[in-house]
Each structure stands twice: as structure tokens, then as C-alpha cells.
Amino acid sequence: MSTPVAVSPPRITRAARPPGPPRRGLAGNLREFSADRLGSLDRWAREYGDLVSARFGPMPILFANHPDLVEEVLVRQNRKFIKHYRLRQAKLTLGQGLLTSEGDFWRQQRKLAQPAFHRDRIAGYADLMVGFTDRLLAEWSDGQARDLQADLMRLTLEIVTKALFGAELGGDAAEVREAMETLMHSFLATTSSPVIVPRWIPTPNNLRVKAAIRRLDRVLFRIITRRREENQDRGDLLSMLLAARDDESGRGMTDRQLRDECMTLFLAGHETTASTLAWAWSLLAQHLEAEARLHEEVDAVLGERLPTLADLPKLAFADHLITETLRLYPPGWMLGRESIAPFELGGYRFGKGVTVFMTTYVIHRDPRWYDDPEAFRPERWADGLLQRIPRYAYFPFGGGPRICIGNNFALMEATLVLATIARKYRLSPAPGATVEVLPSMTLRPSHGMPMIVSQR
Numbered sequence: 001m002s003t004p005v006a007v008s009p010p011r012i013t014r015a016a017r018p019p020g021p022p023r024r025g026l027a028g029n030l031r032e033f034s035a036d037r038l039g040s041l042d043r044w045a046r047e048y049g050d051l052v053s054a055r056f057g058p059m060p061i062l063f064a065n066h067p068d069l070v071e072e073v074l075v076r077q078n079r080k081f082i083k084h085y086r087l088r089q090a091k092l093t094l095g096q097g098l099l100t101s102e103g104d105f106w107r108q109q110r111k112l113a114q115p116a117f118h119r120d121r122i123a124g125y126a127d128l129m130v131g132f133t134d135r136l137l138a139e140w141s142d143g144q145a146r147d148l149q150a151d152l153m154r155l156t157l158e159i160v161t162k163a164l165f166g167a168e169l170g171g172d173a174a175e176v177r178e179a180m181e182t183l184m185h186s187f188l189a190t191t192s193s194p195v196i197v198p199r200w201i202p203t204p205n206n207l208r209v210k211a212a213i214r215r216l217d218r219v220l221f222r223i224i225t226r227r228r229e230e231n232q233d234r235g236d237l238l239s240m241l242l243a244a245r246d247d248e249s250g251r252g253m254t255d256r257q258l259r260d261e262c263m264t265l266f267l268a269g270h271e272t273t274a275s276t277l278a279w280a281w282s283l284l285a286q287h288l289e290a291e292a293r294l295h296e297e298v299d300a301v302l303g304e305r306l307p308t309l310a311d312l313p314k315l316a317f318a319d320h321l322i323t324e325t326l327r328l329y330p331p332g333w334m335l336g337r338e339s340i341a342p343f344e345l346g347g348y349r350f351g352k353g354v355t356v357f358m359t360t361y362v363i364h365r366d367p368r369w370y371d372d373p374e375a376f377r378p379e380r381w382a383d384g385l386l387q388r389i390p391r392y393a394y395f396p397f398g399g400g401p402r403i404c405i406g407n408n409f410a411l412m413e414a415t416l417v418l419a420t421i422a423r424k425y426r427l428s429p430a431p432g433a434t435v436e437v438l439p440s441m442t443l444r445p446s447h448g449m450p451m452i453v454s455q456r
């Protein structure tokens, strides 16, 4: 008779990693992703669920497609993560600015910059937002074809430069825009490549990027030097940063630190809002009933005058329109973090060095949170939808400690610019023009936004 062997009950085990698309060769899933970024995100979410595992080159990647998983990473476990590898690469351009810095240094810089974005403070920027828009409209004429994206990029760059640094770009504007374009293109090229080429290798891309940074630096250092010499508190962000002193050493910021913050706000503070507005007009041109409602509201609230800060609470439809645009075309279409400590997510355990991409674009179009999710329906926001859906089912500005510092600035700017334009003009797509989305640093139209502007 054989001796009975103690058999332990089978352990409930889970696969070592969440499901995901098959990995191919050295690049893993990067080629498939680079060929169609939004399509891949969407397909993988449908096929593999709320947490998808993949590999980009040697790097383990997770895609988080559920609001609760986003909340885990951005809020509950935020201390276990830093910004992801591609954003860290942007340090060559942005240095140690708010977007790319980490830890105590980031905390201190955020504390210094925060007051400049306080509601009371940004209220003072309303008039200049409207004034610059009106100045742009003075260049438009009835029936003219315009590249709306280019016009809006110029406008939002002028606004952020004036509001935060008290400067006008004047003759430098074209040079700054060109340099910015170079940086955006380079971003797209590097994020599609499975290998990370160090910046010191003189590839054509690296040389172009360095030249663009030199050009931007010249402009920024000129603004900083002028303001140091002026030695006057103008109440804008640059004044605050210039006056800031370290609690312990009493030292102020170096020119380099100031440059890094200014460069970050230059970049983070204009293309995002410009793209949002361009998409808003593109959607309006396809939904004439929404356009009519906007015109009705703007006419009733403003009559013949330009909008002011006091009008914002009355421009409810314009506000819902921007909210809906940011749902369908969130400039931050996916947000990335990399783990610096072991973490748990969706019932799985992971170690350090795992990149988690939170898929804003997919979550914003998920039928679990939105009826008829692909439809443009600004009125869906009119009856408290935001309170009924999970907190991170709508997060165009991110969340947790790293939430966009410019969110109120951007919302105010978008609504005021929209109302100022709608007061005078109707916009329709230029004949034969097709507009495609380009998921680059932001979700922008791939070849501008050609439109015909008609006086109302």
C-alpha cells in the first residue's frame, strides 16, 4: 500500500502579465503602434480589455483603459511613478521645467509657479486674450481661405508669452514658431523609433533639434535679461519666478532655471489650446445645429461688444462645446508614467521600470461612460454628466499632483477666443481639404486646418 502524499490545494494563479497583442521581433509592438497609434490603442482595448500588456523594443509597456486604473497611477500610487522615458528625453529641450522635473525640485518649482495660475490672477489675462484675438480677426476678410491651425498657434503663443512673461515676440515670432515646429516633428520621429539615439550623436534629426533649441534660447534669454535689468514687479509669472527665493539658502533662480520654466510654458501653453480650438471649429463646421446654437448664445450674451471675463458664466453652450471637444480630441491623448518601485495594478504585480500609458483617447470614447461616444454632442454636459461618471472617465488635464497647472487658463482662453471669433465669423472647410488627426506631442490636425472664413 502506498503512503498517501499530502497534496496541497492548487494555488489560484494568474498569468504573469495581462493579455496583450503578440510581440513581433525586437521591436515588439512598436511598429504596429507607430503605424496607427490611435487605431492600435482602440483595437487593443477592445481585444484585450482594461489593462493591456505590450513591449516597445526592450521596454515593458502597459495600457490602462479604465478610469480606476488611471486613478491608481495618477493619484493613489503616484509616488511610485515618474514621467515616462520619452518625456525624460525631452529634457534636452525643456531642461528641469515643471513638465519634466521630479521629486523635491518639481515640488518647489510648482509651489513657486502656482500663484501665477490662481483664478484671481488669470482673471487679469481675459482682456489680453480677447484683444489678441480681435487683432488676429482684423487680418481676416470675408470669403478668405485661412489655415486656422496656423492662425491659432500664432495667437495662443502670443497670448501665453504676453500673459506669463509680459513680452511680445514681435520680429521673433516667425523664428519661434519655426523652431517649435522642428521640435514637434522631431518628437514624432523619435517616439516611433525602437532605438533611442543619444542626443550627442550628430544625426540630422539631432542637429536640427539643437539648432532649434539654440534659436529659442536666444529669444528666451533675451526676455529674461531684459526683465532682470528692468527689476520691476509686473505681477506676471516671470516676475514671480524672478522674485522667488529658496527657503533655506535665500538664493534666487539662475537664468538657466528661469529659461527651463519659460521654455516649458512656451511649449505646454500654446499648441494644446490651439489644437483644441481648431478641433472645435472643425466639429462645428460639420454640425451646423451646434454652430447655430453657439451663434445664438454669443449674440444674446454679447450683442455688438467683445466678451469679457464677466460673460464667461453666461457662455454655457460655448463651455460645453469646449468640454466635448476635449473629450473627443484630448491634446494629451495618452499620458505616460514609469514605475520606480514595485506596484499593483488591476490585480497584477509589477516591478520597477514598467511604463504605463493611460489612454485618455480610448477612455473618453468608451460606451460604458458615454452614450453614443463617437457623436459630437456638447449638450451631453448640460445636466451634470461629470458628476455621474467615474472621476477619471474624463481627464483632459491629467490628475493628481501633476495635473495641468494651466487648466483654468486654457479653459478661459478657449472659451473667450471661441466667442470672439463666433461673434464675427462662420468657418467652413476649404473645398477639397481633408483633415486628419496626427497623434504627436498633442493631437493636432496633420496638415493644418484649411478653412474659409465668412463674415456673419
Ligand code: HEM
Binding pocket: 098, 099, 100, 110, 160, 264, 265, 268, 269, 270, 272, 273, 276, 330, 331, 332, 335, 336, 395, 396, 397, 398, 399, 401, 402, 403, 404, 405, 406, 407, 409, 410, 411
Ligand atoms: C487645452 C489646453 C491644455 C491641455 C489639454 C493640457 C493638458 C495637460 C496634461 C494632460 C498635463 C499632464 C501631463 C501628465 O500628467 O503627464 C499637463 C501638464 C502641464 N500643463 Fe497643460 N494643458 C493645456 C494647456 C496648458 C496651458 C495653457 C499651460 C500654461 C500656460 C499648460 C502648462 C502645463 C504645465 C506646466 C504642465 C506640467 C505640470 C506639472 O507637472 O507640474 N498647459 N497639461
